[in-house]
Amino acid sequence: MCFTREGVAIETDFSYTDALLACPECDLIHEVAELEDGEQGRCIRCGAILFMKHRNSLDRALAFAMTGLLFFILANMYPLLTFELDGRSQSNRLIDGAIAFMDAGYWELGLVVFVSSVVAPLMVLVILITLLLPMRLNRFPINAQGQMRLLSYLRPWAMSEIFILGIIVAFVKLSDFADVGLGPSLVAFVCMVFATVMAYITLDDEAIWNRLKELKK
Amino acid sequence: MTGQALTAQSMGAISCEFCGMLVSNNFIESHSQHCPRCDAHLHSRKANSLKRTTALLIAASILYFPANLYPILTLISFGKSTTNTIMGGVIELANAGQWSIAAIVFIASVFVPIFKIAALFFLVLSVHFKMSWKTRQRALLYRFTEYVGRWSMIDIFMISILIALVKLQAIATVTAGPGAIAFAAVVIITMFAAMTFDPRLIWDNSGEEDDGQ
Numbered sequence: 001m002c003f004t005r006e007g008v009a010i011e012t013d014f015s016y017t018d019a020l021l022a023c024p025e026c027d028l029i030h031e032v033a034e035l036e037d038g039e040q041g042r043c044i045r046c047g048a049i050l051f052m053k054h055r056n057s058l059d060r061a062l063a064f065a066m067t068g069l070l071f072f073i074l075a076n077m078y079p080l081l082t083f084e085l086d087g088r089s090q091s092n093r094l095i096d097g098a099i100a101f102m103d104a105g106y107w108e109l110g111l112v113v114f115v116s117s118v119v120a121p122l123m124v125l126v127i128l129i130t131l132l133l134p135m136r137l138n139r140f141p142i143n144a145q146g147q148m149r150l151l152s153y154l155r156p157w158a159m160s161e162i163f164i165l166g167i168i169v170a171f172v173k174l175s176d177f178a179d180v181g182l183g184p185s186l187v188a189f190v191c192m193v194f195a196t197v198m199a200y201i202t203l204d205d206e207a208i209w210n211r212l213k214e215l216k217k
Numbered sequence: 218m219t220g221q222a223l224t225a226q227s228m229g230a231i232s233c234e235f236c237g238m239l240v241s242n243n244f245i246e247s248h249s250q251h252c253p254r255c256d257a258h259l260h261s262r263k264a265n266s267l268k269r270t271t272a273l274l275i276a277a278s279i280l281y282f283p284a285n286l287y288p289i290l291t292l293i294s295f296g297k298s299t300t301n302t303i304m305g306g307v308i309e310l311a312n313a314g315q316w317s318i319a320a321i322v323f324i325a326s327v328f329v330p331i332f333k334i335a336a337l338f339f340l341v342l343s344v345h346f347k348m349s350w351k352t353r354q355r356a357l358l359y360r361f362t363e364y365v366g367r368w369s370m371i372d373i374f375m376i377s378i379l380i381a382l383v384k385l386q387a388i389a390t391v392t393a394g395p396g397a398i399a400f401a402a403v404v405i406i407t408m409f410a411a412m413t414f415d416p417r418l419i420w421d422n423s424g425e426e427d428d429g430q
């Protein structure tokens with residue numbers, strides 16, 4: 001871990017700069033430090049994470065995002081859970097929860113579940129790819145700034161990891177009185193969540209902005 | 218170096234909330250209100266943060282009652298029907314001996330929403346009255362509150378899975394109850410309440426000395 005601190009004399013005569021960084025949670029000014037691979041820089045006053053450094057950050061995040069997208073497709077093709085009672089069986093796919101709410105007249109809940117378990121997780125992966133793939137091919141991504149902002153808006157609403165806990169609770173509740181089985185898409189879904197989390201962990205915003213600056217020239 | 222800590226605000230600059238570019242007020246006045254790097258709108262602090270957070274918290278507090286009093290789901294199995302409220306679901310899991318799952322659901326669905334509403338109310342009041350008490354702990358409280366809020370959605374996802382999976386008419390059927398709408402509203406409204414609260418306000422009036430450690 002690396003702590004950074006403003007020097008005694010800090011250059012305040014600039015129009016805009018990325019050599020200084022204000023803590024997003026307490027506004028304290030820090031000088032951007034050179035970090036080793038895997039290091040984190042934290043705010044010395046409030047402890048918020050200011051920056052992370054990862055070698056080949058963009059390539060790794062791209063690889064994880066593409067893996068995640070593949071698993072997302074698989075997670076949507078097959079059942080998540082199967083349910084057997086009295087000789088009859090049923091199964092559900094990822095999207096069925098949203099549809100079932102809508103069918104029951106709870107369209108608000110259908111919308112919330114659709115956005116948080118399907119649309120937002122998918123868009124996060126797609127945006128990561130449409131941002132990082134062109135950069136890998138030395139092209140400037142279309143509306144890179146807009147995509148970066150959309151990504152940070154979407155992030156809290158993509159709730160796949162929470163959905164996994166929802167599956168576990170549903171599984172436990174049902175196994176009390178019926179035979180509940182795991183569907184093939186459940187494995188794919190868990191892999192998708194893992195790949196998405198890894199893409200986020202390896203992604204280094206600073207590296208994106210630096211790469212975009214290079215490509216603009 | 219003594220006196221107030223050097224912040225973007227005190228040095229006459231704004232930090233872009235999306236990309237972290239530090240932009241001076243001079244540049245903003247002479248050029249544009251938008252970040253030169255990511256094009257986001259620049260503002261030193263979130264607009265009307267305390268008012269918006271308070272309004273959302275009041276709405277969430279009101280909805281907290283129907284969320285807990287109305288049933289969130291009904292299970293009909295072989296003609297026998299059981300109706301669960303949020304707390305009823307937890308008790309049922311505990312009675313079935315599923316203690317760890319019951320604990321997870323209790324924390325996510327009962328404890329987190331009420332904790333979140335109370336914590337944000339406290340943070341709003343502490344900023345309003347310009348408290349300088351335990352600034353760092355309050356900053357941590359905010360970070361924790363913002364992080365845990367989304368996890369209350371577990372119950373909503375659980376219901377969506379049950380109603381999609383269990384529909385064998387008279388043998389076994391699960392239907393959602395109106396409490397689920399109120400509960401989802403509480404979760405989403407408190408998420409917005411945490412987002413509209415600006416944690417930098419905690420430090421602005423803290424009067425903390427910069428000891429240049």
Ligand SMILES: [Zn+2]
Nearest residue numbers: 023026043046
């Ligand atoms: Zn800070």
